[in-house]
Amino acid sequence: MVDVAVVDYGMGNLRSVEQALRKVAPNSEIAVTDDPRVIAAAKRVVFPGQGAMPDCMREMDSRGLRQAVLDAARNKPFLGICIGLQMLFEHSAEGNVPGLGVLPGEVVRFASDLKDAQGNKLKVPHMGWNQVHHADHALWNGIAQDARFYFVHSYYVQPRDASLAQATSDYPQPFVCAVAKDNLFAVQFHPEKSAAAGLKLLQNFINWNPV
Template structure:
């Protein structure tokens, strides 16, 4: 039985570090950088990472004719969104007043400039560095990862889902924010698991072996 994992390559971010981390945990699974629709369509599971501004990422996705392949993958096979790959799943982002893919309902909001920590000191934006993720709901991708484990974040924007029921992880930066969402065959996380040491690799390992029930 094949297990081909496509890492969507639309020219934004260091996708090779994601692919390298996946290969480290993938066992016999094949990991490919997918820059054409057919590589996404023929994969058994899809990882949708990225870094950069939302408007630029959406533009590159369209220039490379990958939008529909990503939408179809999110409806039909195990799908993991990472960082901007989480934000792009939603309806709209304040970053560049950009429309997203609309796979999940909700908005992407910027952290306020006047955020303060528990000590009363102003927090810098972007939120950059290690932070704890509270597992608000159980999920197969949390297997082997302790609640409130630390993951590595780099972002100025965070998702605000219309449906709180899809939130499976939260972190805190001046206020609680959504760190991970899941619905059916889709799991997406704001942090960078490929930069998050043992627990990040465990999450990727869990994805490699995840077989959600598809409708």
């Protein structure tokens, strides 16, 4: 049995996720895998991803991973990253596709006319380091309020249940960038690319034992 299964559905650079996990958990057995049986048997599951939502959903299903991901998201410590957050929701405006429906809500695009406080046009995708204002949760232990994390995204989640929100960031208005429910935690940013704060979040996940 592996300690941490990183779900590989062919989307995104999983090497950086794997390396970051090995750095914070050198004694854990970590497997990057597209085998549903390995995911089902793993103690913890990380669900990362990059790319367009329709492509990610299609590739996940083509590898027969949907049920394994659904089961993990409901039954064991589970960390979604970037598209791995967005895919957990019911529907995405990116390609007008349904998600996994684990969490209630939508995935929407940043407006094309965003401007900062000085009136300067903001680019979409939102890319770079941004402050994260977080709630009280075990995965934020040891992470300073308004610590910076690395983002690359054009879409963000709008949970229908406000209690799911665990963190927000501003671009330029607040948007939800982390959610949690029971054994599940998911983030829009890339902890594996977010230096010390990101590594601390991953370490917290490795040590997290939700009841």
